[in-house]
Amino acid sequence: xxxxxxxxxxxxxxxxxxxxxxxxxxxxxxxxxxxxxxxxxxxxxxxxxxxxxxxxxxxxxxxxxxxxxxxxxxxxxxxxxxxxxxxxxxxxxxxxxxxxxxxxxxxxxxxxxxxxxxxxxxxxxxxxxxxxxxxxxxxxxxxxxxxxxxxxxxxxxxxxxxxxxxxxxxxxxxxxxxxxxxxxxxxxxxxxxxxxxxxxxxxxxxxxxxxxxxxxxxxxxxxxxxxxxxxxxxxxxxxxxxxxxxxxxxxxxxxxxxxxxxxxxxxxxxxxxxxxxxxxxxxxxxxxxxxxxxxxxxxxxxxxxxxxxxxxxxxxxxxxxxxxxxxxxxxxxxxxxxxxxxxxxxxxxxxxxxx
Amino acid sequence: xxxxxxxxxxxxxxxxxxxxxxxxxxxxxxxxxxxxxxxxxxxxxxxxxxxxxxxxxxxxxxxxxxxxxxxxxxxxxxxxxxxxxxxxxxxxxxxxxxxxxxxxxxxxxxxxxxxxxxxxxxxxxxxxxxxxxxxxxxxxxxxxxxxxxxxxxxxxxxxxxxxxxxxxxxxxxxxxxxxxxxxxxxxxxxxxxxxxxxxxxxxxxxxxxxxxxxxxxxxxxxxxxxxxxxxxxxxxxxxxxxxxxxxxxxxxxxxxxxxxxxxxxxxxxxxxxxxxxxxxxxxxxxxxxxxxxxxxxxxxxxxxxxxxxxxxxxxxxxxxxxxxxxxxxxxxxxxxxxxxxxxxxxxxxxxxxxx
Numbered sequence: 001x002x003x004x005x006x007x008x009x010x011x012x013x014x015x016x017x018x019x020x021x022x023x024x025x026x027x028x029x030x031x032x033x034x035x036x037x038x039x040x041x042x043x044x045x046x047x048x049x050x051x052x053x054x055x056x057x058x059x060x061x062x063x064x065x066x067x068x069x070x071x072x073x074x075x076x077x078x079x080x081x082x083x084x085x086x087x088x089x090x091x092x093x094x095x096x097x098x099x100x101x102x103x104x105x106x107x108x109x110x111x112x113x114x115x116x117x118x119x120x121x122x123x124x125x126x127x128x129x130x131x132x133x134x135x136x137x138x139x140x141x142x143x144x145x146x147x148x149x150x151x152x153x154x155x156x157x158x159x160x161x162x163x164x165x166x167x168x169x170x171x172x173x174x175x176x177x178x179x180x181x182x183x184x185x186x187x188x189x190x191x192x193x194x195x196x197x198x199x200x201x202x203x204x205x206x207x208x209x210x211x212x213x214x215x216x217x218x219x220x221x222x223x224x225x226x227x228x229x230x231x232x233x234x235x236x237x238x239x240x241x242x243x244x245x246x247x248x249x250x251x252x253x254x255x256x257x258x259x260x261x262x263x264x265x266x267x268x269x270x271x272x273x274x275x276x277x278x279x280x281x282x283x284x285x286x287x288x289x290x291x292x293x294x295x296x297x298x299x300x301x302x303x304x305x306x307x308x309x310x311x312x313x314x315x316x317x318x319x320x321x322x323x324x325x326x327x328x329x330x331x332x333x334x335x336x337x338x339x340x341x342x343x344x345x346x347x348x349x350x351x352x353x354x355x
Numbered sequence: 356x357x358x359x360x361x362x363x364x365x366x367x368x369x370x371x372x373x374x375x376x377x378x379x380x381x382x383x384x385x386x387x388x389x390x391x392x393x394x395x396x397x398x399x400x401x402x403x404x405x406x407x408x409x410x411x412x413x414x415x416x417x418x419x420x421x422x423x424x425x426x427x428x429x430x431x432x433x434x435x436x437x438x439x440x441x442x443x444x445x446x447x448x449x450x451x452x453x454x455x456x457x458x459x460x461x462x463x464x465x466x467x468x469x470x471x472x473x474x475x476x477x478x479x480x481x482x483x484x485x486x487x488x489x490x491x492x493x494x495x496x497x498x499x500x501x502x503x504x505x506x507x508x509x510x511x512x513x514x515x516x517x518x519x520x521x522x523x524x525x526x527x528x529x530x531x532x533x534x535x536x537x538x539x540x541x542x543x544x545x546x547x548x549x550x551x552x553x554x555x556x557x558x559x560x561x562x563x564x565x566x567x568x569x570x571x572x573x574x575x576x577x578x579x580x581x582x583x584x585x586x587x588x589x590x591x592x593x594x595x596x597x598x599x600x601x602x603x604x605x606x607x608x609x610x611x612x613x614x615x616x617x618x619x620x621x622x623x624x625x626x627x628x629x630x631x632x633x634x635x636x637x638x639x640x641x642x643x644x645x646x647x648x649x650x651x652x653x654x655x656x657x658x659x660x661x662x663x664x665x666x667x668x669x670x671x672x673x674x675x676x677x678x679x680x681x682x683x684x685x686x687x688x689x690x691x692x693x694x695x696x697x698x699x700x701x702x703x704x705x706x707x708x709x710x
Contacts, residue, residue, distance in 0.1 A: 004487060010438065010462040012488050055692050083365065084560060092447030092506075093686035094467045095694075098563060102697055107365040107560045109475060110699075112449045112465040120464060124479060131486030132359060133367050151447075205439060205462045208453060331448035337410050339450075342457055344465075 008237025017199025024070030028171030064100025114327030143297030220257020363592025372554025383526030419455025469682030498652030575612020
């Protein structure tokens with residue numbers, strides 16, 4: 001076995017894949033009615049996606065709590081088997097995570113990368129596993145439409161009109177159990193959720209990129225430059241072309257962000273159009289569901305990866321993908337004070353392992 | 356050279372120390388007038404600690420930007436020499452960090468652990484360096500009294516009365532440059548800021564601990580249980596007693612939290628009284644300065660470590676310390692909706708290296 005390697009400008013290549021042993025997802029009503037509805041482990045049944053809670057923020061914590069429960073159950077683990085938890089969400093001071101995971105008592109790294117947090121958690125989680133710091137880590141993210149609207153724009157009761165280029169924050173949460181290819185003797189092996197081994201073989205953590213977007217509804221355009229930067233850097237650091245990936249999948253650029261991404265990559269003569277997907281566009285039927293530009297939020301990339309993308313790798317339809325959750329860095333104060341909305345993206349290379 | 360080891364319940368012991376090559380700090384007027392005033396690299400000169408900005412939030416970003424500039428200058432590095440940045444702050448969606456570090460264009464991991472974030476960044480930064488993922492990382496945190504009051508309680512103009520057990524959020528930011536004991540050929544060695552090598556030899560990341568505190572002013576009591584938990588776990592994981600540390604230093608428990616910590620440790624027959632310090636109590640003269648229970652905030656532990664604690668190790672007065680930034684996990688919504696204020700702490704073992 002070789003050594004993990006820092007390669008190129010900002011990537012890491014693991015000597016052995018960090019296995020995604022299993023994953024669990026839970027979503028709300030709107031997501032359950034979309035094209036991926038059948039794939040999620042659990043779809044909320046109450047009308048307002050409250051998940052048994054009495055506030056939107058607590059509902060998002062409930063989502064995280066249930067995503068952990070589903071993930072542990074599917075992998076046959078208990079919270080005690082998990083050495084570190086890497087989690088985050090969109091709410092101020094990450095309270096959905098703090099209160100959602102509290103009861104599990106797992107040593108906790110709180111993360112914030114806006115909607116890119118799923119990528120950040122998979123980067124840091126796989127770094128910890130590949131280095132031998134932990135046999136089992138859990139990566140977890142969530143978002144909730146109603147808590148996000150209140151947090152970033154207006155509470156739903158206000159009845160604000162949303163422009164057609166706005167995206168729809170996904171109500172959902174997903175967890176991922178990571179373990180090394182070779183487990184230490186004392187660790188409990190997670191039950192494999194996939195017929196084929198699936199692992200993270202490398203990562204490209206991203207920089208903050210600011211193209212001067214000031215409209216907090218236009219998150220697709222705010223995040224596209226960061227996604228373009230990470231795609232370009234990933235290809236260069238790993239010495240690959242787009243053809244080395246069966247799919248390149250952003251988190252939540254939506255319809256408008258997709259166009260901006262293609263335009264930016266075109267300037268670099270990079271063409272990914274025949275293998276490009278966006279979790280925000282996979283999540284909803286944008287013709288029939290009233291979600292405008294597509295889905296967004298920490299929970300968007302996470303639940304789509306969990307419920308859909310990993311199954312495409314399991315089936316062998318894809319062998320290697322570049323998964324790129326994208327985030328827009330703002331809060332209501334920065335927006336109201338006229339600051340830009342910079343973006344960030346973190347790239348995760350996920351492969352089906354042929355043994 | 357042996358391997359890095361996951362030890363005990365939740366700690367990691369590094370096979371070779373991760374060196375803290377240098378550090379830079381900047382603080383506000385109140386901190387500059389305190390007992391540690393002479394030790395900081397820079398003290399703001401404008402009356403309201405605006406650091407040239409036109410809002411409190413932007414002032415905090417300016418603090419981070421200047422802390423990076425000072426840290427790079429003292430270590431003789433440029434931003435291009437830094438492979439990864441681990442940063443966070445107290446503001447919603449970590450905007451002080453996003454906008455503070457944007458111009459440096461360093462691949463960025465955004466963190467949130469409330470006032471424990473300095474510990475979280477040193478944990479994750481040292482994990483990355485010890486694993487060989489990066490030759491140079493920068494760990495950075497900040498807080499600002501005025502932006503924190505507005506974020507968590509009331510804007511200063513409201514003139515709210517603060518109870519005597521409340522702490523005073525430190526206006527300050529500090530950065531730390533970490534490099535491995537053996538640098539790869541292509542990396543630039545940071546200029547040593549200390550006459551003696553100083554390194555991180557192990558870490559104990561903490562769990563979220565909730566003792567049911569509901570008063571967001573009483574952060575000392577909210578955080579003390581998490582600190583007690585990490586101290587106990589660190590001693591047990593490393594097979595040490597308090598006497599194996601020359602000092603055990605919490606981030607910002609203040610006067611009240613200190614009493615709570617001692618009471619909790621007493622139940623476990625752990626006595627640290629003769630080697631205990633709290634950055635919040637070191638920062639201000641609580642008799643003369645009107646700060647009530649002591650200092651707090653992400654910037655408190657960071658600037659005190661940078662300006663004061665590392666110098667005690669450099670001088671040989673201390674050889675090994677357990678540094679424990681402490682955080683209270685809440686936001687104004689969770690507080691207003693009546694949720695508890697759980698705490699978290701992350702332990703970092705820092706040693707003077709005898710060669």
